Amino acid sequence: MTDGPPGPLSGFRIGVTASRRSEEQISLLERRGAQVMHAPALSEHPNWIDEDALRTATRGVLDQPIDIFLATTGIGMRAWFEAAERWGLLEPLLDKLGTAEILARGPKSVGALRRHGLRELWAPESEEFDDVLSHLRGRDLTGRRIVVQEHGQSLSMAAHALRRQGAEVTTVAVYRVLPAEDPEPMFALIERIVARDLDAVTFTAAPAVSALMEAAVSAGHRDEVIAAFTADVVASSVGPVTAAAFEMWGVPSIYPGRSRLAAMVKQLEAELPSRAVGTSLGVAGHTLLLHGDDVRLDGAEIKLSPAPYAVLQALLVNPGTVVSRRELLAALPSGTAGSEHAVEMAVARLRAALGTRCIQTVVKRGYRLAVDPVGTA
Template sequence: MTSTQIAPLAGFTIGVTAARRADELGALMERRGACVLYGAAIRIIPLADDSELLAATTSLLKGGPVDVAIATTGIGFRGWIEAAEGWGLGPQLVEVLKSADVLARGPKAKGAVRAAGLVETWSPESEASPELLDYLLRDGVAGKRIAVQLHGEPLREFVNALRDSGAEVIEIPVYRWTGPADPAPLERLIDALLAGQVDAVTFTSAPAAASVLETADRLGRLDALVEILRGRVLVVAVGSITAGPLKRLGVPVVCPDRARIGALVRELADALPARATRVKVGDRDLELRGQAVVVDGELRPIPPAPMALLRALAISPGRVLSRPALAAVLRKHSGRESGVDEHAVETAVGRLRAALGESGLVQTVVKRGYRLAVAAA
């Protein structure tokens, strides 16, 4: 079996923080071999029950003609129209929007606009808010009344730029989020991240990213989580707006070219294997993934403690690590300050050899410790 036959995400554990379409996202990852941990970071308030949306819609309709209406997401714009219909305001809202220039941020928003019987005036090729803002400011917005459909997190810079240029802006909060009804799955995901059991974490909305950080802060673990996210864990967000709360804390975030969950999964399938450690041990090619090793194209799951030792040994292949040094690795991995001795190291090395399927890959150096069986240069 060659390494190209190994599923791209096999051996990796990926955290999913999404509330909406979490199962679909997880299924796409699992089909590529990943182990998925779910920890929904938010829950969605049903639009028809949202008093803030009703108040914003009523204000929009009572305030006079609308010059520009901006649809930022398909599901949000469609939900707004459906909620207005439920309140008996649907026909009035559509009539007001027909007299406006309707701008759609992307294809899905464009589809929702057309489904409502409207026609978009313009849509940016980049599907990005900055291009939308440049278009508006280039034509001038002073004195114009502009409705901006939000999509989870207030578009502060976007809205403030319009207001600073003289526009009256009505914000339409079609998505409203609160923390998860049951915070336990999210707290378990944070625990797993801090324990080094998660290789990547995904975000599909800015509120979910903010909620993860707020939850970690409430638990007194924000600094530790940010350190992990800045280091060994790959952080992938569906788009730049989603990445915002994380980037503001200095967390590097990878985003696909297009803001789609399929593109997000493809990004993961490319980026995670590229981060794997590769080393030649004897005549074997090893590729260290999250909790598994690909040995000459064969995937071998490795328990967490032995995997921690293997990673330490692979930092400088062929270098001898003493039993006390490896005991320190196990203590750091387990979070225990005591109770990890040289016997624990010997046990973990035995389990590692068994998992690799070939005991000679990890050599005992008498009275010194252990090393990977790397041929001398």
């Protein structure tokens, strides 16, 4: 048994796809008792900038008037301003953007703008780019020149929608997100999702969702991954922007009210226990809890080797019902010595772990769990 009270995520298995701040997230989860599998979806240095292409795009922005400017990410705006400063173009760029109606997707892009003296006219509370587009959807944009700062993925479809409203649209790709250098952990994660061997997988960036789904398609597991996320494995997103990346796949995703790492972990603390399908019984005055391979007695973790674990599973099929030695022998894992003595040894080890009163011997018949009269806990 382990010392101290169990954490709120004890017994739960969680996949982490983050590359940035992954150590912090893993620590938060493990301190709460979770078993963590780390499979980075993106490169540790994901924000690759094509300096020549960005310089050319910047000069194109400076060459013509701007009516509306859409800022989508704080990291993208900071990278653009830093690059422009290196080229001696920061002041002209700020002057040009300052003449436009500025719409910002969320607080991070707002912060990056304001640090350089630029003020947004409007930003959605949702922090979703779709709501920025909705803000523009009812307007006549004929002849209006719109500049869109892209995040790590292309916004060509959004630009096309604005052009259909009559706008002249220029997209500026400040950076591109690169996949993880080693894809093997991601494929291993997909296998565990398909096997329903994880309770949740966390995502802190929309490109991470795309990377996982693209890997699932490549591995031939697209439908299985979608089915697992829909039924048994929780897709946990840090916020609505990341969750929106799942929508095109028809995958439900949960996210907290505040787009913060700690809030995402806190939500999992409440969500996973409420979804857990396990067995909880009152046995000989104790509470016995099984969730997956995790066994707990009065909240303390119990480590069982394969043979006593197999006996416990057989006794739990119909709690309180007598199970014969022959039936228990058949339940033992392959490779176990095929005799009733093997059953007696497995029962003895199970009693040593749970307490002698939890497993009762019924003379000439077999064994049963000493289920409390009140029944299921």
